[in-house]
Amino acid sequence: MNLSMIRYVLGLVMMFEGAFLSLPCVVALIYNEGKGVSFFIMMIVCLLLGFLLRWKKPKNHVFYVKEGFVTVAASWIIMSFFGGLPFVLNGDIPSVVDAMFETVSGFTTTGSSILSDVEALAKCSLFWRSFTHWIGGMGVFVFVLAVMPLTGGQNIHLMRAESPGPSVGKLVPKIRKTSMILYKIYIVMSVIMVAFLMIGKMPLFDSLLLMFGSAGTGGFSILNTGCATYTPYVQYVIAIFMMLFGINFNVYYFLLIRKFKEAVKYEELRYYLLFIAASTLLIVINIHNTFDALEPVFRHAFFQVSSIITTTGYSSIDFNYWPEFSKVILILLMFSGACAGSTGGGIKVSRLIMMLKTVKKELLSYAHPRTVRKVKFNGRVVEHExxxxxxxxxxxYSFILMFSILIISLDNFDFLTNFTAIASTLNNIGPGIGLVGPTGNFGMYSDLSKIVMVFDMLAGRLEIFPILVLISPYTWKGLKLRRKK
Structure with missing residues (x-):
């Protein structure tokens, strides 16, 4: 275990978080808010800790999978802890557990909240709360590698530990260029969305915060009513951009370099759009009797499908009152998630399709034992690994889901509430159904349940294994033996 390299990278992350914390300080100055002092204090603390951790450069730059997993998992926990302390210091969220829950929910782009009155927050707190979505959406290490690449040629292990999907590759030979391409696409799409929202006469501050939630597919609302009171135009803009940010960013790269055949070849994209279209149509048919006109039926159905499948979690209506058929569709979309290589969470469409193809392959092998068949995806053979x-x-994933539901059941809430609470946190969605629906929140749960859901949010965002490797005794066993010797 290269502890010195892990320490050095953690120092980089702390310094970047310190730089990010300067933005809510600026917001506090603009709106003349005294609560901005808490963000300034934590900015100094993060910068100082980052400087101390980077004081001595490591002699050994070798960075393998284990180090990558440990570093990424530890970084997200540390960022969430220090990112939540300003809420405790300024009194907006006095409880450390609640502040940690809210910040982890932000960085992991989950959007689940313990707050019942978000409009009571200071502007600087609202900004930081939503900005964590934008940071976590693409991933902090993608940003670190783009701005300040690490030496040693092992950076792919950091990117793989943080990036969503069954497999992670490079768009171009160098990791730094891949990271820069991804962030350029991310920034340009973010700016375009802000422009569209402002065309709809939305203030710049509100446009930025809604963009942070949509781009990062996070879903922290800035109004107690969610997105229900916005105009149809704004709701359509949010729904469309949520869907766009749920697409694999490699598709946008191929479109930019005019390799249209490569972009169209993405099988996952076709299934993703099919899931959205089919789910929207089925919900429209199921709920059309509850509205007088067809347009609001389609708008709310498309908005909620786009929000849930991309794991954003914004709500334009309280779907707790929808028929059971429509609610079950939304629950299924919670597990589907968006495309690999996007800012969305969930199991990912690519995994579902490959699992179904694997089942088909096994069935065919039973029917025709001598036939050799291989699973193909995007026109290529999927490796056994x-x-x-x-x-x-x-x-x-299944074991974490089951044990998490079991533990939070100690709080004695109904099964649907508990099941969708864990489904929404593990899949980084935000709202569930029942007491944790669009008009509810997670504040009613005990600290133990909140800690379980914090673990689930981190595990879901980091694709489970980095966080498991961090807490596994096998990871540190060899280190202890070497120290004894």
């Missing part, structure tokens, strides 16, 4: 990793992921 990817399928093995996918199966292990699904087993780990």
């Amino acid at each position: 990817v399928i093995r990793g996918m199966n292990v992921y699904f087993v780990a």
Whole structure:
């Protein structure tokens, strides 16, 4: 275990968080808010800790998978802890556990909240709360590698530990250029969305915060009513951009370099759009009797489908009152998630399709034992290592889901509430159904349940294994033996 390299990278992350914390300080100055002092204090603390951790450069720059997983998991926990302390210091969220829950929910782009009155927050707190979505959406290490690449040629291990999907590759030979391409696309799309929202006569501050939630597919609302009171135009803009940010960013890269055949070849994209279209149509048919006109039926159905499948979590209506059929569709979309390589969470469409193809392959092998068949995806043969990793992921995912539901059941809420609470946190969605629906929040749960859901949010965002590697005794066993010697 290269502890010196892990320490050095953690120092980089702390310094970047310190730089990010300067933005809510600026917002506090603009709106003349005294609560901005808490963000200034934490900015200084993060910069100082980052400087101390980077004081001595590591001699060994070798960075393997284990170090990558440990570093990414530890970084997200540390960022969330220090990112939540300003809420405690300024009194907006006095409880450390609640502040940690809210900040982890922000960085992991979950959007689940313990707050019942978000409009009571200071502007600087509202800004930081939503800005964590934008930071976590693309991933802090993608940003670090784009701005300040690490030496040693092992940076792909950091990117793989943080990026969503069954397999992660490079768009171009160098990791730094790949990271820069991804962030340029991310920034340009973010700016375009802000422009569209402002065309709809939305103030710049509100436009920025809604963009942070949509781009990062996070979903922290800035009004107690969510997105229900916005104009149809604004709701359509949010719904469309949520859907766009749920697409694999590699598709946008191929479109930019005019390799249209490569972009169209993405099988996951076709299934993703099919899921959205089919789900929207089914919900429209199911709820059309509850509205007088067809347009609001389509708008709310499309908005909620786009919000749930991309794991954003914004709500334009209280879907708790929808028929059971429509609610079940939304629950299924919670597990589907968006495309790999996007800012969305969930299991990912690519994993679902590959799992179904694997089942089909096994069925055909039973019917025709002598026939040799291979699973193909995007026109390429899927390597056995990817399928093995996918199966292990699904087993780990299922156990975490079951045990989490079991633990939070100690709070004695109904099964639907508990099930969708864990489904929404593990899949980084935000709202669930029942007491944690669009008009509810997670503040009613005990500290133990909140800690379980914090773990689930981190595990879901980091694709489970980095956080498991961090807490596994096997990771540190060799280190202890070497120290004894």
